Amino acid sequence: MITNENIYKSIKDKGYKLTKQRQTIIETLLKHRKEHLTADELYHHVKDIHPEIGLATVYRNVKMLCDLGIIETLNLNDGFVRYELAPTTKKHRHHHLICTNCHRVIEVEEDLMDSIEQLFAKKYNFKVSDHETKFYGLCDQCQQGNKAKG
Amino acid sequence: MITNENIYKSIKDKGYKLTKQRQTIIETLLKHRKEHLTADELYHHVKDIHPEIGLATVYRNVKMLCDLGIIETLNLNDGFVRYELAPTTKKHRHHHLICTNCHRVIEVEEDLMDSIEQLFAKKYNFKVSDHETKFYGLCDQCQQGNKAKG
DNA sequence: ATTGAAATTGAGATTCATTCTCAGGCATAT
DNA sequence: ATATGCCTGAGAATGAATCTCAATTTCAAT
Numbered sequence: 001m002i003t004n005e006n007i008y009k010s011i012k013d014k015g016y017k018l019t020k021q022r023q024t025i026i027e028t029l030l031k032h033r034k035e036h037l038t039a040d041e042l043y044h045h046v047k048d049i050h051p052e053i054g055l056a057t058v059y060r061n062v063k064m065l066c067d068l069g070i071i072e073t074l075n076l077n078d079g080f081v082r083y084e085l086a087p088t089t090k091k092h093r094h095h096h097l098i099c100t101n102c103h104r105v106i107e108v109e110e111d112l113m114d115s116i117e118q119l120f121a122k123k124y125n126f127k128v129s130d131h132e133t134k135f136y137g138l139c140d141q142c143q144q145g146n147k148a149k150g
Numbered sequence: 151m152i153t154n155e156n157i158y159k160s161i162k163d164k165g166y167k168l169t170k171q172r173q174t175i176i177e178t179l180l181k182h183r184k185e186h187l188t189a190d191e192l193y194h195h196v197k198d199i200h201p202e203i204g205l206a207t208v209y210r211n212v213k214m215l216c217d218l219g220i221i222e223t224l225n226l227n228d229g230f231v232r233y234e235l236a237p238t239t240k241k242h243r244h245h246h247l248i249c250t251n252c253h254r255v256i257e258v259e260e261d262l263m264d265s266i267e268q269l270f271a272k273k274y275n276f277k278v279s280d281h282e283t284k285f286y287g288l289c290d291q292c293q294q295g296n297k298a299k300g
Numbered sequence: 301a302t303t304g305a306a307a308t309t310g311a312g313a314t315t316c317a318t319t320c321t322c323a324g325g326c327a328t329a330t
Numbered sequence: 331a332t333a334t335g336c337c338t339g340a341g342a343a344t345g346a347a348t349c350t351c352a353a354t355t356t357c358a359a360t
Binding site: 073075077097099106108113117119120124125126128129130131132135136137138139143 | 258
């Protein structure tokens with residue numbers, strides 16, 4: 001379980017200072033976990049609590065949190081980089097099921113790529129250390145919506 | 151097998167005009183297949199053959215070729231969108247093995263995701279229609295380079 | 301608690317990939 | 331060939347992300 005105290009400790013352990021802005025950014029990321037916020041969305045949420053924060057500070061801090069492995073980026077090819085908390089227990093990123101109709105994003109925590117990655121090791125002698133996957137299709141709700149229409 | 155004539159036909163069939171610029175862009179993409187060119191790299195290659203072309207024309211045409219399903223985008227999270235020929239025989243995109251050391255990109259044409267996509271269908275009732283995957287790690291050459299060093 | 305050094309911040313300027321605008325040019329059907 | 335309307339080139343515009351820099355804040359050592 002990720003808590004803000006865990007993250008604060010990581011930051012101080014790495015020699016970074018724990019500023020009010022950082023705390024607010026981290027609290028906001030935790031509060032909106034699984035929402036895949038863009039930098040600008042995060043900025044506006046943080047502004048509600050800490051109105052004098054600057055956009056550059058948000059960018060600087062998400063970059064730092066990425067470097068520390070606390071958050072990860074998600075690129076939905078819509079022109080924005082999105083941020084989400086990294087899984088704590090696994091070294092690999094989780095998978096994303098992206099609905100092409102309603103744009104919902106479903107997280108899959110299970111790894112599921114072991115056999116494929118073994119195949120890559122055998123066939124190409126490529127040693128996978130991380131992966132980033134997106135599966136596009138129709139979610140449960142949108143399949144039912146389409147049925148209702150048709 | 152993709153040929154420029156095939157692509158020209160697709161373009162005319164869709165009601166688009168076959169301009170010199172389009173032909174040159176397509177020829178260049180075919181010539182540099184598997185190179186994952188950025189828009190700017192493509193622009194400079196095309197300029198060698200057709201010096202008066204504008205960058206906007208390159209952007210307009212890669213967008214059109216994407217819409218037609220002739221090329222696909224690849225995002226390596228380095229600030230550039232890259233373009234590659236779409237596979238002809240499969241509906242799904244191919245996989246990319248990305249070496250974190252030398253930044254080489256290896257294409258994997260096999261699909262290999264059937265069982266995982268079936269699992270998503272069962273567990274989440276999510277019907278996958280396409281996927282986009284990146285596997286980060288060390289390629290054959292770079293593993294050997296590391297051994298030599300150590 | 302105070303201090304000092306270094307990290308951090310806010311604001312605005314800047315960068316740079318990509319898109320937009322628009323007048324002129326060219327492909328294609330007739 | 332010619333007319334229609336799509337296409338192009340050039341440069342301006344957009345906008346996410348980064349950079350700059352003076353002022354502020356954190357934190358370890360007093």
